[in-house]
Amino acid sequence: MNRHVAVPGLLLGAFASLPLSRAENAATTPAAACSTERHEVFVPAGRYEPFYKRAERRVMPVAPMCLAAAPVTNAQYLEFVRGHPQWRRSRVTRVFAEETYLANWRDDLTPPPESLSEPVTFVSWFAADDYCESQGARLPKVSEWERAAGRQAAARASTPFAMAMGSPAADLERTPLQLKGIWEWTEDFNSAVVSGRASGAQGTDPSLFCGDGFRAVDASDYAAFLRYSFRSSLHADFTLKNLGFRCTREAP
Amino acid sequence: MKAWLRGALAIAACLAPPCLADDVSARSIYQLAATWTEDNGHSLQLRELAGEVEVLTFFYTSCEAACPMTVKALQSMKLGPAGSAHARFLLVSVDPEQDSPAALRRYRRTMKLDKDRWKLLRGPPSDVRKLAALLGFNYEEVDSGQFVHSNLVTVLNARGEVVHQQSALDGNLAELAAAIRAARTDR
Amino acid sequence: MKPFPLLALASLCCIAPVHGASQSSTPVEEIRGEERAAMTSAPFVPPPITRRYATKVLLDLEVKEHTKQLADGVNYTYWTFGDDAPGKFIRIREGDLVQTRLSNHPDNTVSHNVDFHAATGPGGGGEASFVAPGHSATFTWRAMRPGLFLYHCVAAPAGLHLANGMYGLILVEPKQGLPKVDREFFIVQGEFYTDGAYGEPGDQHFDLNKAIHEEPEYVVFNGRVGALMGENALRAKTGESVRIYLGNAGPSLVSSFHIVGEIFDSVYGEGGTVANQHNVQTTIVPVGGSAMVEMVADVAGSYQLVDHSMFRAFNKGAMGALQIEGANRPELFSGRQAEEIFNPGTHLQRVAMVASTPPAPAAPAQKSAPGDRGHELYSTICTACHQPDGRGMQGTFPPLAQSDFLAKDVDAAIRVLIEGRQGPITVNGKAYDGAMPNFSLVDEDIAAVLSYVRRNFGNSGATVTPADVRRVRGLLAQASPPPEEQPQ
Numbered sequence: 004m005n006r007h008v009a010v011p012g013l014l015l016g017a018f019a020s021l022p023l024s025r026a027e028n029a030a031t032t033p034a035a036a037c038s039t040e041r042h043e044v045f046v047p048a049g050r051y052e053p054f055y056k057r058a059e060r061r062v063m064p065v066a067p068m069c070l071a072a073a074p075v076t077n078a079q080y081l082e083f084v085r086g087h088p089q090w091r092r093s094r095v096t097r098v099f100a101e102e103t104y105l106a107n108w109r110d111d112l113t114p115p116p117e118s119l120s121e122p123v124t125f126v127s128w129f130a131a132d133d134y135c136e137s138q139g140a141r142l143p144k145v146s147e148w149e150r151a152a153g154r155q156a157a158a159r160a161s162t163p164f165a166m167a168m169g170s171p172a173a174d175l176e177r178t179p180l181q182l183k184g185i186w187e188w189t190e191d192f193n194s195a196v197v198s199g200r201a202s203g204a205q206g207t208d209p210s211l212f213c214g215d216g217f218r219a220v221d222a223s224d225y226a227a228f229l230r231y232s233f234r235s236s237l238h239a240d241f242t243l244k245n246l247g248f249r250c251t252r253e254a255p
Numbered sequence: 256m257k258a259w260l261r262g263a264l265a266i267a268a269c270l271a272p273p274c275l276a277d278d279v280s281a282r283s284i285y286q287l288a289a290t291w292t293e294d295n296g297h298s299l300q301l302r303e304l305a306g307e308v309e310v311l312t313f314f315y316t317s318c319e320a321a322c323p324m325t326v327k328a329l330q331s332m333k334l335g336p337a338g339s340a341h342a343r344f345l346l347v348s349v350d351p352e353q354d355s356p357a358a359l360r361r362y363r364r365t366m367k368l369d370k371d372r373w374k375l376l377r378g379p380p381s382d383v384r385k386l387a388a389l390l391g392f393n394y395e396e397v398d399s400g401q402f403v404h405s406n407l408v409t410v411l412n413a414r415g416e417v418v419h420q421q422s423a424l425d426g427n428l429a430e431l432a433a434a435i436r437a438a439r440t441d442r
Numbered sequence: 443m444k445p446f447p448l449l450a451l452a453s454l455c456c457i458a459p460v461h462g463a464s465q466s467s468t469p470v471e472e473i474r475g476e477e478r479a480a481m482t483s484a485p486f487v488p489p490p491i492t493r494r495y496a497t498k499v500l501l502d503l504e505v506k507e508h509t510k511q512l513a514d515g516v517n518y519t520y521w522t523f524g525d526d527a528p529g530k531f532i533r534i535r536e537g538d539l540v541q542t543r544l545s546n547h548p549d550n551t552v553s554h555n556v557d558f559h560a561a562t563g564p565g566g567g568g569e570a571s572f573v574a575p576g577h578s579a580t581f582t583w584r585a586m587r588p589g590l591f592l593y594h595c596v597a598a599p600a601g602l603h604l605a606n607g608m609y610g611l612i613l614v615e616p617k618q619g620l621p622k623v624d625r626e627f628f629i630v631q632g633e634f635y636t637d638g639a640y641g642e643p644g645d646q647h648f649d650l651n652k653a654i655h656e657e658p659e660y661v662v663f664n665g666r667v668g669a670l671m672g673e674n675a676l677r678a679k680t681g682e683s684v685r686i687y688l689g690n691a692g693p694s695l696v697s698s699f700h701i702v703g704e705i706f707d708s709v710y711g712e713g714g715t716v717a718n719q720h721n722v723q724t725t726i727v728p729v730g731g732s733a734m735v736e737m738v739a740d741v742a743g744s745y746q747l748v749d750h751s752m753f754r755a756f757n758k759g760a761m762g763a764l765q766i767e768g769a770n771r772p773e774l775f776s777g778r779q780a781e782e783i784f785n786p787g788t789h790l791q792r793v794a795m796v797a798s799t800p801p802a803p804a805a806p807a808q809k810s811a812p813g814d815r816g817h818e819l820y821s822t823i824c825t826a827c828h829q830p831d832g833r834g835m836q837g838t839f840p841p842l843a844q845s846d847f848l849a850k851d852v853d854a855a856i857r858v859l860i861e862g863r864q865g866p867i868t869v870n871g872k873a874y875d876g877a878m879p880n881f882s883l884v885d886e887d888i889a890a891v892l893s894y895v896r897r898n899f900g901n902s903g904a905t906v907t908p909a910d911v912r913r914v915r916g917l918l919a920q921a922s923p924p925p926e927e928q929p930q
Contacts, residue, residue, distance in 0.1 A: 239388030
């Protein structure tokens with residue numbers, strides 16, 4: 004990743020867990036380049052059609068990636084917090100995470116014991132972003148997440164929230180890619196096109212609410228409506244009960 | 256000078272960013288640890304800007320409509336003689352790939368941006384994304400070098416806290432000017 | 443409260459400043475003081491506004507997602523403003539400045555917002571109020587126009603939020619208020635699209651396919667089956683004036699609101715401020731719209747409230763009740779007064795008989811002359827029972843052909859035509875028991891048809907004259923009090 008690393012960043016790196024080196028993952032096939040120890044799923048190159056049409060309707064290519072099979076767990080996040088004290092609940096910078104950061108943890112270093120292997124929630128975008136960086140990875144973009152998991156669920160969902168989870172793409176059915184009943188942060192959740200703050204039009208984007216139906220590629224995909232709508236209501240410092248994340252990195 | 260020294264000392268004193276310095280409060284966006292490059296090649300940390308009111312907006316040099324209009328609007332704002340003398344503007348590029356320091360210098364010349372009052376910044380894409388997230392600014396690259404984005408202008412007080420936000424293109428420049436003046440008096 | 447999200451929202455709202463000089467051409471009333479919004483749960487409304495000035499109204503709405511009962515044994519996960527669907531009825535005054543805070547409970551799963559149809563501004567507030575769970579947003583709008591308005595969530599996809607119960611009514615009273623009435627209620631009609639059929643017990647879930655096809659399983663008043671039935675029926679006393687505030691949240695079906703046995707004295711069509719129609723039986727309530735109806739409870743009893751699309755009322759739950767208590771008023775409505783057997787006897791049997799009897803033997807041609815009144819009468823009145831050939835029907839209608847009855851006593855024959863005849867009769871040695879109506883013929887007609895019959899059908903008898911008929915009428919009058927006029 005192309006980063007300018009300041010002096011404090013180097014100091015930080017000394018304490019952080021080191022990302023696996025590429026050499027350890029040298030492989031003959033792309034799929035094998037993704038790490039099974041890190042529970043990654045190889046997602047081949049694919050396409051993404053933005054849910055909301057643009058003037059120039061473009062299907063975007065999505066590069067192959069090694070996507071985490073499941074969202075980051077409480078146990079994994081605990082390791083991160085141990086090595087990154089600035090992300091402990093008692094010390095976190097308020098602009099980077101709101102008051103409910105890790106609200107369900109007993110204290111700085113004690114996640115709920117019954118949920119150690121459940122997705123960590125009550126984490127902000129800044130926290131998620133920093134975690135992925137510390138792993139030599141990043142948050143998936145909306146296009147990447149949707150390409151991997153945005154397929155309409157085949158079975159009838161019990162609630163709109165469950166409906167909104169989507170399901171793994173057809174070519175990922177045989178993989179261990181799991182959706183765990185939570186919303187997930189994406190790198191570019193604050194893309195202009197899904198937000199009422201888009202430019203282009205004079206002032207506000209009138210299509211965001213009632214006019215959504217005819218701007219959407221598939222107006223019967225209510226699950227997608229719910230995901231995009233939810234993302235557009237987020238601010239980066241939000242820490243919510245049912246919002247977690249997973250990381251991704253480009254496949255070599 | 257003094258602010259720069261204080262900032263550097265604060266950084267050195269930290270184990271890891273972000274950390275609190277005297278002039279940077281808990282709600283300051285200057286807590287974002289990132290290094291930016293100005294069009295003159297200098298490196299800049301946001302906390303060095305503490306002590307003055309800053310007006311920040313995002314742009315990219317090949318933006319043809321909204322960005323030039325915003326810059327023109329900011330230039331035309333009536334802040335009074337004292338206000339104009341002290342007004343400080345930050346333009347942060349969302350397209351660091353295209354907007355090299357040289358491209359930024361060209362832009363400064365074309366738009367006639369005063370060196371003392373206007374800073375043009377570029378930084379790594381991840382830091383741009385973080386700064387935008389702090390400010391609630393939305394943008395997306397829809398095509399190579401083409402962005403869709405909101406038109407948000409942010410007024411930061413001397414501590415780097417957001418005190419006002421609006422579009423510069425909705426005809427309410429007087430409101431923006433008033434917010435800048437108010438931020439200056441609240442030191 | 444963090445300043446910058448609020449400011450960010452404020453910067454993106456297109457609401458004209460309300461202080462100082464107005465940017466619009468509508469003159470703006472001065473605001474005095476502030477108070478909490480008056481709100482009540484269904485079906486009751488807050489009392490009428492008494493203040494004569496515009497004020498700042500503080501309105502707090504909290505969104506909850508929770509499971510409640512939709513019908514007996516049927517549960518559904520409602521999304522509601524406050525605790526119930528419909529949300530509370532809000533009552534404010536024209537010109538009020540409404541500072542609205544929308545809170546999204548942290549346990550909720552999705553983001554919500556609110557659109558006030560009473561607000562003028564982008565999205566009716568939808569954009570300004572859009573919030574993720576665990577957060578709240580505040581925005582302020584001016585009630586520039588009076589009327590009865592819906593408010594509802596409009597977050598994408600809006601139909602889903604409506605179909606889950608996120609709606610309510612807000613009344614903006616005109617400056618001069620509304621005419622005073624004794625009782626006020628509100629009813630909001632809404633639909634539910636469940637994967638199970640109507641009445642199927644257990645936890646039911648939203649069915650997108652049914653929603654897109656606009657085929658709800660439930661069409662209900664005030665959020666659930668039976669919300670206005672039994673002990674929850676609306677109540678009034680005779681003589682009281684009643685106003686009902688109606689809303690229709692849809693999301694699909696227009697309502698044809700009717701109160702069985704009542705007439706709306708006044709209707710404020712589409713919830714506007716003019717009582718633009720009077721004496722209305724059924725009024726349309728558009729989806730996303732409203733209406734107000736007024737009536738006086740004149741007659742005591744039980745009155746059904748329905749969407750007159752009748753299968754919705756019977757099979758989907760669009761039914762409620764209004765109980766009016768008080769003294770009876772038989773001069774307006776008597777209720778059941780009499781009960782009796784009704785047997786005009788023959789109409790259906792005539793048809794059946796004609797169809798099933800074998801063809802009649804050739805009858806001697808009847809003697810008739812052009813313009814023969816007797817023939818004309820016989821053809822129209824008598825043939826149905828006595829047949830064109832006069833043979834009648836076994837057991838029921840005696841024959842006229844070669845009838846000993848006709849030959850024996852002409853006065854008896856005339857009497858039959860004057861009074862009709864019921865009960866057993868023996869003609870030509872056979873018994874018959876039927877009912878012959880009184881055709882209320884005039885004397886000339888009785889004479890004509892009887893004469894016709896007596897010179898045809900193998901009968902022989904002298905002509906009957908109108909004078910003969912009058913004579914028999916006189917005999918009958920002497921024998922008994924004049925019979926009452928038979929109903930025609």
